[in-house]
Amino acid sequence: xKSAWHLGxxxxxxxxxxxxxxxxxxxxGLSAYLTGGSIAVALTNVLLILALFLCVVLHxxxxxxxxxxFGIQTKDITLLxxxxxxxxxxxxxDPKEELLVAIAGxxxxxxxxxxxxxxxxxxxxxxxxLNLTSLLSSFWLQILIANVTLVLFNLIPAFPMDGGRVLRSxxxxxxxxxxxxxxxxxxxxxxxxxxxxAGFFINPWLILTAVFVWVGAGAExxxxxxxxxxxxxxxxxxxxSQFYQVEANQPLSExxxxxxxxxxAHIPVVSNGNFLGIIRRNDLHRAIDRLGNRAPAxxxxxxxxxxxxxxxxxxxxLPKFANHRVLPVLEGRQLIGLVxxxxxxxxxxxxxxxxxxxxxxxxxxxxxx
Ligand SMILES: [Zn+2]
Numbered sequence: 001x002k003s004a005w006h007l008g009x010x011x012x013x014x015x016x017x018x019x020x021x022x023x024x025x026x027x028x029g030l031s032a033y034l035t036g037g038s039i040a041v042a043l044t045n046v047l048l049i050l051a052l053f054l055c056v057v058l059h060x061x062x063x064x065x066x067x068x069x070f071g072i073q074t075k076d077i078t079l080l081x082x083x084x085x086x087x088x089x090x091x092x093x094d095p096k097e098e099l100l101v102a103i104a105g106x107x108x109x110x111x112x113x114x115x116x117x118x119x120x121x122x123x124x125x126x127x128x129x130l131n132l133t134s135l136l137s138s139f140w141l142q143i144l145i146a147n148v149t150l151v152l153f154n155l156i157p158a159f160p161m162d163g164g165r166v167l168r169s170x171x172x173x174x175x176x177x178x179x180x181x182x183x184x185x186x187x188x189x190x191x192x193x194x195x196x197x198a199g200f201f202i203n204p205w206l207i208l209t210a211v212f213v214w215v216g217a218g219a220e221x222x223x224x225x226x227x228x229x230x231x232x233x234x235x236x237x238x239x240x241s242q243f244y245q246v247e248a249n250q251p252l253s254e255x256x257x258x259x260x261x262x263x264x265a266h267i268p269v270v271s272n273g274n275f276l277g278i279i280r281r282n283d284l285h286r287a288i289d290r291l292g293n294r295a296p297a298x299x300x301x302x303x304x305x306x307x308x309x310x311x312x313x314x315x316x317x318l319p320k321f322a323n324h325r326v327l328p329v330l331e332g333r334q335l336i337g338l339v340x341x342x343x344x345x346x347x348x349x350x351x352x353x354x355x356x357x358x359x360x361x362x363x364x365x366x367x368x369x
Pocket of ligand 1: 162
């Protein structure tokens with residue numbers, strides 16, 4: 001997240017805070033001050049928010065460190081105004097392990113709440129005459145209540161919130177992981193709608209959370225489907241193996257003619273059978289403008305992505321499309337195919353029609369605390 005500040009690094013995990021978090025602090029401090037509170041009350045309010053977010057960070061560490069037990073690293077933990085997000089590099093394949101990772105976050109808040117309750121009990125807090133004002137003004141009691149609320153809120157089975165993850169992993173014990181995700185995402189989206197409506201009456205924060213759940217459920221379901229579609233497939237399966245290519249010293253005018261006549265958007269350039277690079281359509285137009293159409297083909301080659309090995313799993317290819325629209329497949333220095341998002345999509349479609357393969361849970365995990 002680019003709009004987040006780096007706070008520090010604990011146990012090898014970067015901790016970041018979204019810049020909007022500052023507004024929350026100012027807002028809580030100012031509103032307490034303006035509604036007749038003293039500076040001390042305003043500061044207490046700010047301190048309360050900071051303490052709450054510390055509890056959220058600990059919650060996220062619950063997820064992150066449990067995931068580490070199963071060999072999964074966490075990229076970072078980010079504090080957002082609606083909670084925390086731990087970006088695990090994947091989710092455990094075993095539903096039982098996923099269940100433990102999901103439950104570890106709320107468990108941390110249960111421990112904090114239990115500790116605070118014991119502390120308050122021992123200090124005789126509950127023995128004094130209790131009235132609403134003294135209860136509400138107790139700093140530690142407010143943190144205790146907030147932790148209990150965090151636990152209860154997170155147990156709502158709205159995937160991708162913790163409760164939803166618990167539900168998904170529980171269902172995955174009895175059915176295919178993709179199917180379990182699909183069902184959990186539907187339930188999550190249904191609950192998001194209810195949450196959004198309830199937000200209008202109870203608390204506007206709920207609306208924000210509802211949007212987060214709605215978007216998150218959709219994205220996770222999509223990523224699981226995508227990975228299920230690519231499972232068991234290799235670069236060789238999705239590459240275009242029939243294409244036109246040009247020799248390094250052929251003039252750009254001929255490359256343009258070839259591109260126009262064949263409709264092929266990316267033209268590979270070879271020299272004595274060795275792959276040199278690819279001329280993309282935009283690069284071709286630019287090179288002709290700049291160098292004239294008699295310049296040799298190799299002058300129009302753009303920045304080249306590294307070649308793919310034909311036996312590379314397709315799942316590993318996905319991130320490479322972030323920077324390149326076409327990827328060359330090489331056997332030694334010889335070009336044997338091209339992979340594009342379209343060719344990949346085509347192959348996935350075919351795979352689904354020919355009977356899908358079983359999936360396993362992978363992918364990035366975000367989390368609302
Ligand atoms: Zn959580």
